Amino acid sequence: MSLMLPAIRGVAEERQAKPAEKRAAESLLDGITPEAPDIKGQDRPQDTEIEIDASLTMSREERLRNLDFEQMSVAEMAEARRILARLSLPVPPLITRRSIASPNGPRPDWRRTLRQAMRKGGEVQDFARQRRRERMPALICLCDISGSMSAYSRAVLHFLHALSNAKGAGWSKVYGFTFGTRLTNITRHLRGRDVDAALAAAGGEAQDWEGGTRIGYCIDRFNRDWSRRVMGQGAIVLLITDGLDRDDPALLSAAMERLSLSSRRLIWINPLLRWEGFAPKAAGIRAILPHVDMFRAGHNIAALQGLAEALNARGDFNEKARLARMLSDAAS
Numbered sequence: 001m002s003l004m005l006p007a008i009r010g011v012a013e014e015r016q017a018k019p020a021e022k023r024a025a026e027s028l029l030d031g032i033t034p035e036a037p038d039i040k041g042q043d044r045p046q047d048t049e050i051e052i053d054a055s056l057t058m059s060r061e062e063r064l065r066n067l068d069f070e071q072m073s074v075a076e077m078a079e080a081r082r083i084l085a086r087l088s089l090p091v092p093p094l095i096t097r098r099s100i101a102s103p104n105g106p107r108p109d110w111r112r113t114l115r116q117a118m119r120k121g122g123e124v125q126d127f128a129r130q131r132r133r134e135r136m137p138a139l140i141c142l143c144d145i146s147g148s149m150s151a152y153s154r155a156v157l158h159f160l161h162a163l164s165n166a167k168g169a170g171w172s173k174v175y176g177f178t179f180g181t182r183l184t185n186i187t188r189h190l191r192g193r194d195v196d197a198a199l200a201a202a203g204g205e206a207q208d209w210e211g212g213t214r215i216g217y218c219i220d221r222f223n224r225d226w227s228r229r230v231m232g233q234g235a236i237v238l239l240i241t242d243g244l245d246r247d248d249p250a251l252l253s254a255a256m257e258r259l260s261l262s263s264r265r266l267i268w269i270n271p272l273l274r275w276e277g278f279a280p281k282a283a284g285i286r287a288i289l290p291h292v293d294m295f296r297a298g299h300n301i302a303a304l305q306g307l308a309e310a311l312n313a314r315g316d317f318n319e320k321a322r323l324a325r326m327l328s329d330a331a332s
Helices: 006-011 019-028 061-066 074-086 112-116 147-164 194-206 213-223 248-262 283-291 301-305 307-311 317-331
Strands: 095-102 131-133 139-144 174-179 184-185 234-238 265-269 294-296
Touching: 006 139, 061 301, 074 147, 074 301, 112 213, 139 147, 139 213, 139 307, 147 174, 147 234, 147 301, 174 194, 174 213, 184 213, 213 248, 265 283, 265 307, 283 317, 294 317, 301 307
Parallel strands: 139 174, 139 234, 234 265, 265 294
Antiparallel strands: 095 131, 174 184
């Protein structure tokens, strides 16, 4: 408050303009000299009402939602992080094979019905009912932190931190991994309350920020070291990368095939989809694309909001057909 008081007093107290400032104001206003208001309130001009048509203007928040992360300034990125902290990613529950008792369940429970009848001398007075048990899946995020993905990976990690600390978000667990030239588990850092401290700790552990890219090697390490620990019970995997890999495409294709078979749904978020004429020309992109279930852009806030629609989609046949056409068009 002591630092803000001089600024408040400077705004509140009017001062007389110097002659040089008056000449500059007259030149900017085409010779029209504005009358300085009297501090004491005497001879104050009548207020003029200005009407502005704002029907076709875009709000600042709506503009930020459609602005590329790479084109944002420092102030716009700070505002975008506050918007990302309020986003949610709802997911439908998984229907298991196990059943639980439910008075309005769709299926009769014959075993419980007979047990209740035996307690009353074998007379069946009511039918017990049951339904399938529901559980929430886990979310696993594999985020590329190489040099070409630095602006997008930081925004995605802010979004992932919000999901990790959201109460009642629906996910059973949220895991975070970063990769560039090596794989790093940052799950425990994302559970911190302070997002800046959490990402600073994650950046201190991941020593390959803004470095090279070895996608095939890192995904293969994830399959060998972490897949059985975190991929159980129908986990959903988000792969955030541009697909520009320098390793062997055969290694990347084999690692992606195993990752796809281990996950319930594999969603690829690629910032390169922001370009209208995008085509899978790179060898790494062609190696990843046949093994993903969803292919979405992730270059702005609106694209991250569209993940909810991708997660709640039931049928993947049309998406698979679209990806197959994309690969065939690039090959031709």
